[in-house]
Structure formats: structure tokens, C-alpha cells
Amino acid sequence: MKTPDSMPENPFKFGRVVNGPYFTNRTEEIRQVTALLNSANNLVMISPRRYGKTSLIEHVIGQLNRPSVKIDLQLVTSTEDLAAQIIKRLSRIFPLENMKQALKNFRIVPAINLNPFTNELDIAFHSTSSSQPIIEDAVNLIEKLSTPRKRIIAVFDEFQEVKRVGKDLDRVLRALMQHHEHVNYVFLGSQESLIRDIFENKKSPFYHFGQLMPLNKIPALDFFDFLALRFNPVTPDYNGIATSILEITQSHPYYTQQLAYCVFELIRTAGKTDDPVGKTVSELVRIHDIDYERLWNTLNITDKKILIGMSSSTLPPLSDAFAQSFNTGATSTVFSSLKRLAESGFILKSETGYEIDDPFFKRWITQRRNR
Numbered sequence: 277m278k279t280p281d282s283m284p285e286n287p288f289k290f291g292r293v294v295n296g297p298y299f300t301n302r303t304e305e306i307r308q309v310t311a312l313l314n315s316a317n318n319l320v321m322i323s324p325r326r327y328g329k330t331s332l333i334e335h336v337i338g339q340l341n342r343p344s345v346k347i348d349l350q351l352v353t354s355t356e357d358l359a360a361q362i363i364k365r366l367s368r369i370f371p372l373e374n375m376k377q378a379l380k381n382f383r384i385v386p387a388i389n390l391n392p393f394t395n396e397l398d399i400a401f402h403s404t405s406s407s408q409p410i411i412e413d414a415v416n417l418i419e420k421l422s423t424p425r426k427r428i429i430a431v432f433d434e435f436q437e438v439k440r441v442g443k444d445l446d447r448v449l450r451a452l453m454q455h456h457e458h459v460n461y462v463f464l465g466s467q468e469s470l471i472r473d474i475f476e477n478k479k480s481p482f483y484h485f486g487q488l489m490p491l492n493k494i495p496a497l498d499f500f501d502f503l504a505l506r507f508n509p510v511t512p513d514y515n516g517i518a519t520s521i522l523e524i525t526q527s528h529p530y531y532t533q534q535l536a537y538c539v540f541e542l543i544r545t546a547g548k549t550d551d552p553v554g555k556t557v558s559e560l561v562r563i564h565d566i567d568y569e570r571l572w573n574t575l576n577i578t579d580k581k582i583l584i585g586m587s588s589s590t591l592p593p594l595s596d597a598f599a600q601s602f603n604t605g606a607t608s609t610v611f612s613s614l615k616r617l618a619e620s621g622f623i624l625k626s627e628t629g630y631e632i633d634d635p636f637f638k639r640w641i642t643q644r645r646n647r
Contacts, residue, residue, distance in 0.1 A: 309489070319460070319487055347432055349438060387401070450485065503517070586630065588645070
């Protein structure tokens with residue numbers, strides 16, 4: 277009998293950037309992104325959160341062996357902070373000696389200190405009447421440090437936050453970036469309507485600034501092969517387990533990896549088990565019970581009715597039958613609620629309609645209703 281120590285290492289990974297053997301087949305997407313970043317063009321990628329945008333981009337960057345700067349605009353507090361973060365990221369890939377002269381030429385020189393705890397540079401700008409020269413010098417530094425043979429790839433995650441970070445920041449960035457010849461810019465976004473407005477609205481400064489690429493779920497057949505291959509060494513029912521996992525997660529990249537990881541661990545520790553997927557789902561729902569209850573209590577009554585309906589019915593939430601069954605009110609009210617739930621990450625809008633993002637939250641709602 278196999279012991280946990282003699283079993284293969286868990287081949288699934290979630291909650292962090294997925295790479296190496298953990299990276300799930302996205303052959304066509306890799307080809308498209310690689311071709312675009314090998315050209316002189318920019319990329320705009322849209323998908324719901326946790327679909328693997330960052331993992332895909334980092335996978336391609338690793339294959340291209342090019343320097344890169346990655347900034348999540350959700351964590352940026354101001355235009356000055358964005359400038360400081362750009363310089364900090366550049367300092368990780370270029371020796372400080374290479375940057376000193378460029379920084380001396382900044383119109384407003386930043387304060388630079390070595391953080392003894394992280395061994396990284398802390399960059400800060402003192403308050404000033406105008407942040408424009410600060411961001412101009414920082415963004416132009418990307419182009420100055422880039423070369424034709426080692427072009428920098430600059431990735432801005434959650435780019436729909438750009439208007440929150442600074443007034444007219446989108447106009448300033450576009451005015452700078454359009455002159456950069458040795459940088460590929462990658463803009464990632466999880467709120468489709470906002471990202472499309474930035475890059476497809478003719479009045480927007482970033483109108484058609486990059487190739488738009490929606491990132492969809494991993495095809496079910498590809499995910500099935502990925503799962504079955506990795507469960508094969510530990511259970512004879514690898515096909516059944518792969519099928520059951522995908523029935524629960526509907527091929528959502530994050531939740532599929534999470535559920536697969538936990539099922540694999542159950543098999544490693546308990547050996548042959550009846551319905552390992554069902555038992556794992558029940559345990560995940562139990563573990564997150566308090567978190568789900570807190571989320572539930574943040575919702576208004578219409579949001580709750582819609583989520584209850586979507587958990588227990590296949591009726592389209594905008595249909596008359598759904599409204600009558602779950603007393604959700606007028607179509608306009610339901611539409612506003614769906615939009616709010618999508619922006620908050622509770623639901624996803626796909627080619628086939630709306631669905632609850634978290635399959636375990638969906639199961640939690642159903643279990644609570646059936647107590």
C-alpha cells in the first residue's frame with residue numbers, strides 16, 4: 277500500500293502565479309501573445325479575475341527571456357506612487373549605477389533609500405504642485421533603459437483603475453507611450469465594460485492602442501486531459517475524478533486547480549475513498565462558511581434573490597420565468613443587480629449568459645437554503 281510519502285508530489289497549484297508543470301495548456305493563447313510581443317505592438321487582455329491572465333503573460337515573458345516591469349494598479353494610490361513603483365520595478369532589473377544618471381536628470385528627483393528588511397530600494401516623491409513631470413520622467417525611463425535587442429515588456433494589471441489613480445492620467449500615459457519604440461505595453465483588466473471603454477471608445481485617449489484579446493476559460497477537453505493525466509498515478513478512477521471536478525467548476529481555471537489540489541491531497545492521505553470530489557467540496561464549503569456568511573450579509577435583498585435563483589435554477593436571470601419564480605422585480609432592477617454583482621466579482625457574464633463565479637459559494641447557498 278502506498279503511503280503519502282511514496283505518492284507523487286501534488287501537481288496542482290492555485291492562489292499564485294501558475295507556471296512550469298502547473299501551467300495548464302493554453303497553446304493557442306501562448307502563440308497569439310508571443311507573436312504580438314515579438315512585434316512592435318501592444319496587448320490588451322480582458323478576462324474575469326482568476327482566469328490566469330498574469331500566469332499566461334509571465335509564462336510567455338519567461339519563454340521570451342525579456343526584461344519586464346509589472347504593476348498592479350489596484351495597489352497604486354496616486355500618480356506619484358505609480359511613478360515610484362515604476363522606478364522600483366526598474367531597479368530590480370537594472371543595476372542602480374545604470375539608473376543613477378537618468379534619475380539625476382529627473383525634474384523632481386525622488387528620495388531613494390535601501391530598505392534593510394527587503395534589501396530593495398524604497399522610492400518616494402515629496403509632495404509638489406504638479407505630478408505630471410514626475411510621471412512623465414518615470415514612464416520615459418522605461419523607454420530610455422530599453423534597447424532594440426532587449427525590449428522591456430511593461431505590464432499594467434487591472435488597468436481599468438487608471439482613472440481612479442489620477443485625474444487625466446490616461447491622457448498623460450498615452451501621450452508618453454505612443455512615442456516609445458522599444459517597449460511592448462501589456463494592459464490587463466478584469467472589468468470588461470470599463471476596459472472596452474478605455475480601448476474601444478473613440479473619445480478615449482487609449483482608443484485602439486493595443487490588440488484586444490479576451491481570455492476565456494480553458495476548453496473543457498484540454499482541462500480534462502490535464503486533470504486525468506495528473507490523477508492517473510494515484511487512482512484508477514482518474515477519468516471519473518476529472519469529469520466530476522469539471523462538472524463542479526465548469527472549467528474555471530482557479531477553482532479547478534483548487535479543487536484538484538484538495539482532491540489529490542485527500543487521496544494522498546486517505547488512500548481509496550468513496551466520492552473524493554464530493555467529500556472535498558463539502559469540506560471546502562465548511563472551511564469557508566464564515567467567509568461566505570460575511571459576504572452574504574453585504575448583499576441587498578435583490579442581490580440575494582438573484583443568487584438564490586442562480587444557485588437552484590437554470591433559468592436566465594433576466595427572463596420573466598426567473599422573475600416570477602424568485603420574485604426579483606422589474607427587469608431594470610434585475611439588470612442593475614446583475615451589473616453590480618458582476619463588478620463585485622460574485623457572478624460572471626459569459627457567452628452563454630450569467631453564472632456564479634465561485635462554485636463553492638454556490639453550493640453554500642444551496643446547502644443553507646435546504647437546511
